[in-house]
Amino acid sequence: MHLAYPTVVAALLFSVGVYGVLARRNAILVLMSVELMLNAVNLNLVTFDMWFRDRLHGGQVLTLFTIVIAAAEVGLGLAIVLLVYRNREMVDVDRLRSLAESDDAAEAGEVGEVGEVEEAAP
Amino acid sequence: MSGQEIVFTLLGVVAVGSGIMVVTTRRLVHAALWLVLSFGALAGGYVVLTAEFVAWVQVLIYVGAVVVLLLFGIMLTRAPIGDSADLDSGNRWAAAAVAAATAAVLVTVMVMGFRDERMPLRAGGGSAGELGASVFRTWVLPFEVLSVLLLASLVGAIVLSRTGIGPGRGPGSGEGDG
Numbered sequence: 001m002h003l004a005y006p007t008v009v010a011a012l013l014f015s016v017g018v019y020g021v022l023a024r025r026n027a028i029l030v031l032m033s034v035e036l037m038l039n040a041v042n043l044n045l046v047t048f049d050m051w052f053r054d055r056l057h058g059g060q061v062l063t064l065f066t067i068v069i070a071a072a073e074v075g076l077g078l079a080i081v082l083l084v085y086r087n088r089e090m091v092d093v094d095r096l097r098s099l100a101e102s103d104d105a106a107e108a109g110e111v112g113e114v115g116e117v118e119e120a121a122p
Numbered sequence: 123m124s125g126q127e128i129v130f131t132l133l134g135v136v137a138v139g140s141g142i143m144v145v146t147t148r149r150l151v152h153a154a155l156w157l158v159l160s161f162g163a164l165a166g167g168y169v170v171l172t173a174e175f176v177a178w179v180q181v182l183i184y185v186g187a188v189v190v191l192l193l194f195g196i197m198l199t200r201a202p203i204g205d206s207a208d209l210d211s212g213n214r215w216a217a218a219a220v221a222a223a224t225a226a227v228l229v230t231v232m233v234m235g236f237r238d239e240r241m242p243l244r245a246g247g248g249s250a251g252e253l254g255a256s257v258f259r260t261w262v263l264p265f266e267v268l269s270v271l272l273l274a275s276l277v278g279a280i281v282l283s284r285t286g287i288g289p290g291r292g293p294g295s296g297e298g299d300g
Contacts, residue, residue, distance in 0.1 A: 001126045003239040004232060006171065009134035011228035013141055013160075015221045020145035022217030023210050028150065028195045032157055035188060036141050039164055042180075046173045046248075051241040057256040060248055063176050064257070065268055067183050072275035074188050078195040079279040085199045086285075094211050 006047040014040035027081045027091040031074060038070045126243065130170045137163035148209060150201045154193050161185050173248035 013036055020033025042063045049059025085091050123131075140159040147153050161184040168177035211217070246252070257265055 003236040005130050007232040012138045015225035016141040018224050019221035023214045025211045056260045061261045072272050075279045076275050079282040
């Protein structure tokens with residue numbers, strides 16, 4: 001089998017994931033796009049394992065490890081997203097700007113509002 | 123084109139196409155379901171590449187666990203079931219430009235670099251027996267480290283998502299209420 005087919009599929013899948021991470025606003029959709037990028041990397045790992053005919057199967061074993069790490073990452077990521085939702089009633093990454101560097105009036109207003117919500121939560 | 127290449131091309135078209143649907147659809151639940159199709163097509167691609175154990179692990183963990191976890195997240199954040207117009211950010215065209223540039227660079231590099239390379243596919247190269255022997259002989263230390271990492275991340279997820287841990291409570295008083 002020609003090596004170009006799986007590597008091109010992996011490159012296209014990675015680009016789709018890049019677009020999703022940059023363009024989506026919902027935090028769960030961003031997590032889905034990260035999963036797409038991880039899958040592209042997995043496809044490359046399996047492909048090069050088959051190409052090198054690795055006797056230790058390093059590529060496939062690393063693929064299994066990446067799948068486990070992706071499962072751990074999505075569990076932890078969803079816990080963080082649920083915590084953000086519990087505190088702010090939304091998961092829109094464009095509006096989560098408490099860590100942004102600018103300190104104009106709108107940001108100050110949002111920070112005050114967020115503090116209010118956090119006080120009201122418990 | 124050999125038969126393997128035709129089958130892999132079809133599966134790749136399905137995987138990339140449903141991936142594009144994941145990042146462009148206007149319904150959150152549909153995005154998760156398109157993700158199932160993309161992961162399933164990739165599992166088929168792994169089978170064509172003779173990595174059958176990786177394909178089954180992909181089906182079990184990604185399609186079975188990760189997508190269900192994402193669906194739980196969609197339900198728990200009370201996302202709208204129908205169309206929602208504001209799923210895309212305002213910098214969508216910049217994101218599309220960056221993604222197109224990434225695709226152009228990566229595809230060009232891959233095609234130029236591996237134009238003449240062929241890989242030998244022999245059956246049994248990725249069977250459960252071979253991979254199991256490889257994991258538990260050569261890679262057993264990373265395997266154990268990974269189990270500790272999985273445990274730590276799941277404990278962290280539980281601590282993050284349980285309520286009742288606050289600054290107002292003393293140590294040990296929040297153990298009974300989960």
